[in-house]
Amino acid sequence: MQAMQQPRSPGKPGQQTALINRFTRWIPQSNLLWFCLAWLLIILLWEFGSWMEWLNPQILPPPSQTLPYALSGNISIGFGQQKTGLLEATTITLARVGTGMLAGLLVASCLAVTAIELPVLRRLILPIVQSLAPIAPVAWIPFTIAVIGIGGQAAIFIVFMAVLGTMSLSLIAALDDIPAEYLKIARSLGTSRIRMWWHIRLPAIVPGAMTAIRMSFFGAWMAVLAGEMAGINSGLGYMIIMAQQMYNMKLVMIGILAIGFIGFAVDRLLLLAGARLLQWTR
Amino acid sequence: MDTVNNMSQATTYPADNTTSSTTxxxxxxxxxxxxxxxxxxxxxxxxxxxxxxxxxxxxxxxxxxxxxxxxxxxxxxxxxxxxxxxxxxxxxxxxxTTLIFQTRNLFPWMTAEENVAFPLRNQGMAKTEALEHARQYLKQVGLESFAGHKPAQLSGGMRQRIALARTIATKPxxxxxxxxxxxxxxxxxxxxxxxxxxxxxxxxxxxxxxxxxxxxxxxxxxxxxxxxxxxxxxxxxxxxxxxxxxxxxxxxxxxxxxxxxxxxxxxxxxxxxxxxxxxxxxxxx
Missing domain, CATH: 3.40.50.300 (P-loop containing nucleotide triphosphate hydrolases)
Incomplete structure (x- = not known):
């Protein structure tokens, strides 16, 4: 122990340890730093694997080829009308997820309000949403392509079906879980039906609803990509399939990474939005 | 069963300069x-x-x-x-009629003054006026300086005092x-x-x-x-x-x-x- 302390004691030990303390405290707290570190590690392993020829660079091109290609700004696949760029494909897919989720949220909200206001209809609504919820979102793809076709509406419909059941169930559960005291007090304070929904029930279920939206986003994100890979003729999933068919493995890798990063980013954004809405819990 | 202390005489609320009274x-x-x-x-x-x-x-x-x-x-x-x-x-x-429970009397997503103003808004009072009144009632329980606080930022006693202020506001x-x-x-x-x-x-x-x-x-x-x-x-x-x-x-x-x-x-x-x-x-x- 003494031997270890000796080199530190001369000079200005206080200043030095303070700096180290600050640094060591900062590292575990910075999520961004850990995020970058984790990805750096993966990229290094990937590069190393290619360099050692464990990975066939024809099938899995190393980052030293993939990344410059990704940043070249000219990544697209196909010819003529079928030509699809990464940015364009991503925008299309995100718009589909957004539209489908918004529609799902809207219909789920209507179902939840009906279920609470009209106990008779609740008995009809619950079995429907309970049997919709466990259906895997991808299971809707064959049905949708057969019925609606391979256009954008089909993708939106898949997202809608993917989120409707779980969102309705979560909203109804959140509404049922509102502490009875709030409702009793609001009623005794002469709150009208509309104000009850707007000022009491809605803010009370925001935590549950935000979690429901985040969870169903993952389902929707996966379902729409699977749909685009299975036949729908545009979007990020379609781009990846096209790239694979044309043997552009760099683009396949970039597509996969884009799926991951965008999914992560949207989830973070929803989390931040939720935290803003939930300031009252702290 | 005889009844005692019949205190039904109408009294005015101290916060109000109006002649509103209640039985x-x-x-x-x-x-x-x-x-x-x-x-x-x-x-x-x-x-x-x-x-x-x-x-x-x-x-x-x-x-x-x-x-x-x-x-x-x-x-x-x-x-x-x-x-x-x-x-x-x-x-x-x-x-x-007003209820006060052991906990959860205040709506946690509203500030203290919004909580007190809520029943006034239910009666159709304009927002600024209702908040103005709410601050008066908060003053009566000595909490006017906490008007903008959320319930989570206040102690249990303060919350109950605000619930009481809201009760006074509703003139139950x-x-x-x-x-x-x-x-x-x-x-x-x-x-x-x-x-x-x-x-x-x-x-x-x-x-x-x-x-x-x-x-x-x-x-x-x-x-x-x-x-x-x-x-x-x-x-x-x-x-x-x-x-x-x-x-x-x-x-x-x-x-x-x-x-x-x-x-x-x-x-x-x-x-x-x-x-x-x-x-x-x-x-x-």
Whole structure:
């Protein structure tokens, strides 16, 4: 122990340890730093694997080829009308997820309000949403392509079906879980039906609803990509399939990474939005 | 059952410069039977709560106190019998009635002033005016500087004071309190009891309050309805408390009544301990 302390004691030990303390405290707290570190590690392993020829660079091109290609700004696949760029494909897919989720949220909200206001209809609504919820979102793809076709509406419909059941169930559960005291007090304070929904029930279920939206986003994100890979003729999933068919493995890798990063980013954004809405819990 | 301390005289609220006044509601429970399951039920043959009186329901948990309070609020309805409010049988939420619970009285997503302004907004008052009024009522409970705080940022006692401020704002004729101070420390509880008595004296509101705290019941009540839980929840006795106000726990008269009630509660506890069905009922409740 003494031997270890000796080199530190001369000079200005206080200043030095303070700096180290600050640094060591900062590292575990910075999520961004850990995020970058984790990805750096993966990229290094990937590069190393290619360099050692464990990975066939024809099938899995190393980052030293993939990344410059990704940043070249000219990544697209196909010819003529079928030509699809990464940015364009991503925008299309995100718009589909957004539209489908918004529609799902809207219909789920209507179902939840009906279920609470009209106990008779609740008995009809619950079995429907309970049997919709466990259906895997991808299971809707064959049905949708057969019925609606391979256009954008089909993708939106898949997202809608993917989120409707779980969102309705979560909203109804959140509404049922509102502490009875709030409702009793609001009623005794002469709150009208509309104000009850707007000022009491809605803010009370925001935590549950935000979690429901985040969870169903993952389902929707996966379902729409699977749909685009299975036949729908545009979007990020379609781009990846096209790239694979044309043997552009760099683009396949970039597509996969884009799926991951965008999914992560949207989830973070929803989390931040939720935290803003939930300031009252702290 | 004679009635004492009829305090129904109309009084003005101190915050208001207007001449608004109120008379407490008169509540009558008659031949009430209400059951939830095979094990939990409550009976009240006759309980009259006079206008402007302060009645306390005293008893151990599981004897149906909260049930009676819900019936009085018109949030629940008896299987048999009726609750009448100023000679009208209650068919829905009781008019001009405010509830205060042990916790969760304030809506956590609203600030203190928004909470107090909420019932005023329900009545159609404009937002700025309602908030202006709300700050006046907060001033009365000494919390005007916390108007913009959210409930999570305030202590339990402060929250109950804000709930009380909101109660004053709604000018109720009936105030129903379900163990409102049980979650507070002793000093805060004493302070809140004084606040409550002030509100009561200044407003003439009828108060029905639940507590399991004998001391609290004696400090506040005009009348104490003693509730027993065996064989079913029922009102075992109704006592008029004629002690002078402000009440002093050191007063020999106070102590005599306290001992009387103590004996009753102890007897009630012994009965319950020898009744296994009741214990399960308590666990459910």
């Amino acid at each position: 407490g509601a008169r509540l009558v429970f008659s031949n009430i039977r209400k059951s939830f399951s095979d094990t939990v039920s409550v009976e009240a043959d006759s309980l009259i709560i006079e206008s402007g009186s302060l009645t306390v329901l005293l008893g151990r948990s599981g004897c149906g106190k909260t049930t009676l309070l819900n019936l009085a609020a018109g949030l629940d309805f008896p299987d048999q019998g009726s609750v009448s409010y100023d000679n009208q049988i209650l068919q829905g939420p009781a008019p001009s 004729r009936l105030l129903l309190l379900d163990e409102p101070f049980s979650a507070l420390d002793m000093q805060t509880r004493r302070m809140m009891q004084r606040y409550l008595l002030d509100v009561w004296k200044n407003s003439g509101v009828t108060i029905l309050m639940i507590t399991h705290d004998l001391h609290e019941a004696l400090m506040l009540a005009d009348r104490i309805a003693l509730m027993a839980s065996s064989p079913t929840g029922h009102i075992a006795d109704i006592l008029d408390i004629k002690l002078e106000r402000p009440r002093d726990p050191e007063d020999p008269a106070f102590r005599t009544v306290q001992q009387q009630l103590d004996r009753f509660l102890e007897h009630e506890t012994l009965l319950a301990e020898h009744d296994p069905t009741l214990e399960s009922a308590n666990q459910q409740a």
